[in-house]
Amino acid sequence: MSTIKKILFVFCLTLVFVSCEKDLELTPEDDRDTSADVFNDPASYRAFIAKIYAGLSLSGQEGPAGNPDLEGLDEGFSNYMRLYWSMQELTTDEALIAWNDGTLRDLHYQNWTAGNEFIRTMYTRFLYQVALCNEFLRQTTPDLLDGRGVTGELRTQIENYRAEARFMRALTYWHTMDLYANPPFVTEEDPVGAFLPEQIQRADLFTYIESELLAIEDEIIGAKQNEYGRADQAAVWTLLTKLYLNAEVYTGSARYNDAITYAERTIGAGYSIAQVPYGNLFLADNDSNGSQQETIFAIPFDGLNTQSFGGMTFMVHAPVGGSMDPDFFGINGGWAGVRTTSTFVEQFEGEENSADGRANFYTDGQTKEIDDISDFTDGYAVIKYRNVDVDGNPGSDPGDHPDTDFPMFRLADVYLMYAEAVVRGGGGSLGTAVDYVNELRERAYGNTDGNITNSDLTLDFLLSERSRELHWECHRRTDLIRFGQFSDQGIWPFKGNVPQGATTEAFRDVMPIPATDIGVNTNLEQNPGY
Template identity: 70%
Template sequence: MLRTIKSFLLVFAVVLFAQSCADRLDLQPEDNRLSADAAFEDPDAYKQFLAKIYAGISLSGQEGPAGYPDLAGLDEGFSNYLRLYWKMQELTTDEAIIAWNDGTIHDLHNQVWTSGNEFIRTMYSRLLYQVALCNEFLRQTTDGKLDGRGVSSELRTEIQTFRAEARFMRALTYWHAMDLYANPPFITENDPIGAFLPPQIQRADLFNYVESELLDIMDNMAAPRANEYGRADRAAAWMLLAKIYLNAEVYTGTSRYADVITYTNNIIGAGYTIPSIPYFHSFLADNDSNGAEDEVIFTIPFDGLRTQAFGGMTFLTHAPVGGSMDPSEFGINGGWFGVRTTPTFVEKFPGEENSNDGRELFYTDGQNKDILTVATFTDGYAIAKYRNVDVNGNPGSDTTGDHTDIDFPMFRLADAYLMYAEAVLRGGGGSMGTAVDYINELRVRAYGGTSGNISQADLDLDFILDERARELYWEAHRRTDLIRFDQFSDNGVWQWKGGVQSGTTTDAFRDVMPLPATDLGINTNLEQNPGY
């Protein structure tokens, strides 16, 4: 899949150019520019286009690592989808804080952002760009288009699977938009191209759309674990459904916990396993082959030679390294002295930095637990979760030490186990005994035995929220979790929340991000979210 990305970039640019011209004038170009149909004369172009959609999360532009960005207005490395999404989900919480003073980045952790925040604006733009990619793929693969190009029946069958995957990727993007911005602009392949102001969709309506899309594509998705590595299959669609159902009460006001049980059961029965390897192996450079892949339901692949960008896993490996940390132990050429964690997160682990829980990966040499000065990297414990070395300590494929081979586990079985347990506790059905068994399977891996096991009496919602932090930290779940548990804004305190060292609560309207002021000034169909 990675090899197809670069060769598609020119094809994609040609398709968009030709399509936009054709919508304005029914003329053929007099020079050598390709039309959209000519661009798809190569049957491989369809898969190459799909590869660009998947790469929309990992890459930031057309050349890599920089030089021809997808988006203008922010440094290309900063504008990467995964890097931005991670910042929205982690820097706004107790799990992460950043030393840098780039623009308004501190406003994220401080929870004092405005509609002019450039990181919030660029995340919004990245989401809309990703939706546009998916929409264009669907426009270019209608029956009418395929008939006109004389596409073979064999390729048509494959394209139907591609279309289902493109719709999955669009649903994933709209879930992120729904979760972050609540009421974003809404556009599909049926809307016009060009000078068009998209209508605004309300959160509950977008929930219904995402749900209906996922249900509709299910039969055309590959069976669980039957697709190419890095491509979505039916289990990924089940997981996304379970995610929106878990948060349905936030999104729509109506709980759907019984549906969480249904779809997590589907996933758990699909052959994924918690591997018998140490927890930290799941975040190494060979996590596509060291056994960690047996747990992963949907991954974002990275390759130090083929997916070079200064966002994604390059950011998540370099930015947390600083102070006395040795970059060579992380398989990189240097640390960026940026991200570390707060005392509130440290205290989730019994024994803190001396915990018997193997998921505790704090680096404390020369680091202070308390954060007196945000800009000082050594204030706050560092986290050594992502390391660009294999299980034997060998560095990744990029010998310069810039880019990493670590794949990002967007959905994995441990999350499904925890979602099942939470849904049981919230009255969705299922079995408390089974929920405890699932939790203990994770804790056996964490503790290397049964010493950390819990009983049914230990399992409550407070435990689930803390266990999700211990198991899934820095995997872009925390903001959504805290909001669901009502601990993000007007409840829950950690250092520097609210812009004060001891931390303070903030207004509840911050559970939703603002629509960017720049878009409100252009699109008269949009109304700002309350509080902004």
């Protein structure tokens, strides 16, 4: 932690401010350290890349709260994963929330404005994460390493770290492009100091992300060869698959054949669908209970060492309330916030009585339909993430912060992306696609009763199947947009701020550039409609 604080001080000295928002201000921890001091310590490089990975899971330097990366919003809310989950899930039919903090409900209502503080803080979190990656790359150039006398095994490690930092930046820029389309753009090649970054157009950012991933494809550590929780070649291939599957949205040109190419590379990398009950994938020991064999890239959490009121602490506590037993979840009490809509429940045949093991609804004392969005018992609760192991034992920090890891990329998603790209005309094999889908459904049903045939594999089926398999894993908003069902077509309860749901304006497929950044950066133009 001491090393990370020193690194953050150096980062403060060289941070490229992409906004004048208070959200980007950092306070130096030690005014004696310079980059020369910090990077003379070989441990600094690993500490810095650890900070970049921790940017997804933690909200500051002093868990669970007290020394935040960003100011302007409650630290728990400002967490990368919690905000990204809110953008991807609360805006859809898979989740809504009882709380009325600020403009939080506007996400589900789809009536947000450019002044929404959650949209603004997500944007700022992305830019902060990119700035961290840029600074790591500035501090690890061959010339600087030569000047510091870095050779041998440490030099090799740093080269690996550089590829991972580029992956993490590409991942963040993908999230930014997907949500905001045309953000400000900064790399390690830009000057250090205060300046107004240029805005990049979505299609150009797509090209940049693609070029970065292709450049590191053979530089990053091989598939399944890196430490758990760190990116490897399969993570690069999976992100390329996602990029190409959504290429028509981002650029206007379909790339489904490329999506198939990279999905096949990931599928051939040695991962396999975990032969465990579906619920085991989301338990406190999901790094070791067999679930990890299908996890391509996880955000690790440890109840004692990665404490935050965002991340998996939010994901385990927020969906628990009403008559639900907190002990079953390995926590000391629920937050009575998140549940789901009847539209999602109806994705499953027979609803809560479905033989599909992914229909993990809690219905005791809960109503399927929602009359009062602020009442947790209106709407079925979802039992997905828990802080207990397969034997029911609580995690290392019983009650508060979970050990449950978040599976950002897993093989089931790649199977479904392959199947969709086939159906959309990208090539591949229809029979293979059906086999992949049936492998997931056999795990869900425990038998072959849910298996499908070639004629069943349609786009409508795949959109629903992705929701059944991947709900609450930060895919739904992107999926609905790709299928044309997010704004001006799809309807679900309380969308449009009416109980029965309504369509919204098509421009809401893209989030607004925050008004605070528009106000200070004259190079930025607001996205249409806002």
